[in-house]
Each structure stands twice: as structure tokens, then as C-alpha cells.
């Protein structure tokens with residue numbers, strides 16, 4: 001029996017990077033996971049990896065920014081596993097520019113994916129959570145459920161070139177604080193994890209000036225110049241960027257029963273960096 005045995009988890013953007021590690025970690029602790037990603041192939045691989053190891057997972061492919069996505073995501077959990085216990089809002093990417101070069105499209109893309117999409121997913125989940133918590137309250141049970149929203153140190157301390165991203169990542173902290181107050185009566189713990197530098201394709205040290213990712217038909221520049229990366233890593237007390245598995249560990253901690261009395265908090269997972 002794992003710590004999360006029988007729990008049903010939604011993890012957005014879990015085909016790659018940190019989300020993938022979160023899905024695998026929750027599944028290894030016994031959770032049944034709805035794996036979402038924009039891209040079908042990586043989502044299917046994560047589902048296969050989980051089921052191949054004896055766990056349970058199902059894919060729900062599509063962009064979290066699609067207006068009908070939230071309902072579909074929540075329904076996948078309820079229809080497939082008859083429950084909903086953990087929601088991790090992780091999907092996202094960066095689209096950087098200094099403010100004078102930033103377009104409205106760049107601004108809204110970050111607000112949409114990092115703030116509006118989590119808002120819609122949580123709004124769609126509310127009737128399900130309310131029904132479950134009411135039924136449990138009537139039988140005198142106290143069952144804790146978990147929301148973990150993913151923020152960034154850019155949302156807490158700012159980061160040049162990221163007014164769009166840091167505004168959205170600060171916004172998700174505000175959403176978390178309010179929802180922790182609204183959903184306490186439903187016994188839902190609502191917290192944030194703000195990552196520092198985690199080594200994924202977004203932050204890969206690459207000398208190539210043209211490293212890009214495809215997001216919904218847009219080609220977005222990613223990666224960090226190796227010299228800059230070395231400088232950034234020197235400022236981290238633990239001496240290096242984190243791995244996706246280390247990042248997933250922080251999310252997992254907030255999903256465990258040991259975190260049942262923690263709500264409305266932002267945990268920084270950044271190797272000791274100060275904000």
C-alpha cells in the first residue's frame with residue numbers, strides 16, 4: 001500500500017519535464033493518474049510507463065487553454081476512476097522578452113496557460129469536490145484532498161525578461177491564498193510550489209541560439225546560454241539546478257497525509273536560493 005493508494009490525481013502538462021516526474025511519483029505512491037499534455041505521444045509514453053510498472057493511468061490530451069478543456073479533464077477522472085483527490089496545475093512554458101518588445105500575444109499566452117487555465121480547472125472541479133466532501137461530512141469522515149499549483153521564483157522575486165510569466169506566476173499565488181480560504185470547509189489543502197532552476201528543456205544549457213519548442217503552432221525560443229547557466233548555478237547554495245525528480249518530490253510532499261494541516265502556503269523548491 002502506497003501513501004497515496006487509491007487516490008485519483010490530475011496532473012496537467014505531465015508528458016515531459018517536471019509534470020512527467022510528478023505523474024510518475026504520484027503513481028508510484030499508489031495514485032491513479034490522469035496524464036495531460038498538449039502533445040499526445042509523450043502523454044501516451046507516461047501512461048505506458050505507469051501501467052507497465054503496475055500502476056493506473058489514463059491520458060487526457062489537449063491544451064489546458066482550450067475553453068472546454070477543464071470540464072473534459074475533470075470528467076476523465078470522474079468517469080474513469082470515480083473520484084478526484086489531487087489536482088496539480090503544472091502545464092506551462094516561458095515566452096520571454098523585455099517589456100518594450102513584448103507583444104499582447106506573448107502577455108496573454110502566459111496569463112492564459114499559467115493562470116486562467118488553473119482557474120478554470122479548479123472551477124470545474126468544485127462541484128465534484130463539494131459533492132464528495134458533503135457525503136463524507138454526513139458520515140462523519142474527514143477526507144483531505146490536495147491542490148498543488150506550480151509557481152516560480154520569478155513570480156515571487158521577479159526576473160528580467162519575464163513580466164508576462166512572473167505576473168502569471170504571482171497571480172497563481174494569489175489564487176492559491178484565496179482558494180485555501182474558500183475550500184477549507186471542503187477539507188481541501190491548496191498550496192503552491194515555486195521552483196527555482198530545474199533542469200528541463202525550458203532551461204537546458206545550450207550554445208545553440210536557435211533552441212526552440214513548438215507550443216500550439218508557435219515556435220518559442222528556450223534554453224539558457226551555458227556561461228549564463230554556470231553563473232546562475234553558482235548563486236544556488238546547493239550548487240546546481242534541480243532535477244525534475246527533485247522538483248516532483250516537493251509536490252509529492254504536499255500531497256501526502258502528513259501535509260493535511262498545511263494550506264495556503266508557497267513552498268520554494270530552489271536549492272536554497274533566497275528570493
Ligand SMILES: NC(=O)c1ccc[n+]([C@@H]2O[C@H](COP(=O)([O-])OP(=O)(O)OC[C@H]3O[C@@H](n4cnc5c(N)ncnc54)[C@H](O)[C@@H]3O)[C@@H](O)[C@H]2O)c1
Nearest residue numbers: 013016017018037038063064090091092152195197198200
Ligand atoms: N524548469 C524550471 O526551471 C521551472 C522553474 C519554475 C517553474 N517552472 C514551471 O514548471 C512547470 C513545468 O515546466 P517544465 O520545466 O517541466 O517544462 P517542460 O517543457 O519540460 O514540460 C512542460 C510540459 O507541459 C506541456 N504543456 C505546455 N503548454 C501546455 C498546454 N497549454 N496544455 C497542456 N500541456 C502543455 C508541454 O507540452 C510539456 O510536455 C511550468 O509551469 C513551468 O513554468 C519550471
